[in-house]
Amino acid sequence: MAVEQVQDRQVPERWVWYGGRLSVDFVNTRRDRFKGGRELLVRPGDLAEWFAEAEVTPERVAVDEELLVQARELREAIDAGYRSAVAGEEFPQAAARTINAWLARLAEHPPRLDVEGGEAVFRTDTAPLDARRALCRIAVDAATLLGAADTRARLRICDGHNCSGRFVDKSVGRRRRWCSMAICGNRAKAAQHRRTVAGSAH
Numbered sequence: 001m002a003v004e005q006v007q008d009r010q011v012p013e014r015w016v017w018y019g020g021r022l023s024v025d026f027v028n029t030r031r032d033r034f035k036g037g038r039e040l041l042v043r044p045g046d047l048a049e050w051f052a053e054a055e056v057t058p059e060r061v062a063v064d065e066e067l068l069v070q071a072r073e074l075r076e077a078i079d080a081g082y083r084s085a086v087a088g089e090e091f092p093q094a095a096a097r098t099i100n101a102w103l104a105r106l107a108e109h110p111p112r113l114d115v116e117g118g119e120a121v122f123r124t125d126t127a128p129l130d131a132r133r134a135l136c137r138i139a140v141d142a143a144t145l146l147g148a149a150d151t152r153a154r155l156r157i158c159d160g161h162n163c164s165g166r167f168v169d170k171s172v173g174r175r176r177r178w179c180s181m182a183i184c185g186n187r188a189k190a191a192q193h194r195r196t197v198a199g200s201a202h
Contacts, residue, residue: 014040015053018179020168023142024155025054027079033164041075044068047131056134063131071135074102078142082166085152099146102139109133160184 019025029050031038041047044063051057063071077098084091114121145151151168158165158179165179178184 015050016165016179017054018165018167020170021141021145022054022056023078023138023145024082024166024168026050026075026138027082027166029075030079031164032162033079034162035164041068041072047071051131051134056137057129057131061129061131061134067131067135071131073098074135074139078138078146079166081142081146082155083157085146085155086157091146099139099143102136103143105132105136106140109136158184 015025016028016031017025019028029040031040041050044065044067047068048060048063051063052060077095080092080095081099083089084095112123114123145155145168154169154174156167156169156176158167159177160179160183163179163184165184167176167179169176
């Protein structure tokens, strides 16, 4: 497992950032979905840490148990929509309702025109200051990703054995197969090489 140095102490690398979009990286906070799933957002502090690492919020924000549950619900709704798009299936109504509930909260923080030094400045609250607005921002990203045919056509699930990583294929040829060439791509190439060597030995 990859590690990072933190104050002369080695800790496991917790998050993956190969999704290509904020909402996809958020979905990837549940790993190994093909094997039953491994939850990375276990405690409220985990969500606060993810927001900070993803640079969704300027610093660690307050998160309680209730918001953590709501965040997981939003994440799974996004993933349900994601999976339906990849499979070419009907978009699940329940997922749309959950995402729309977060989009509706944007009305609490509408864009505004401020006047600073005698000049007008348009504010859209692109840098959420609290956890709820951070989840609203993720919902907006998911809606724009899932709500457009071009981006839906680029959604992928890693071909790596038991990986299940979600990502947006931004390659020109739209042929990306792996969440990470350095990880799943190399594993697949090594496995193919072993099969080739074994086949030639017979």
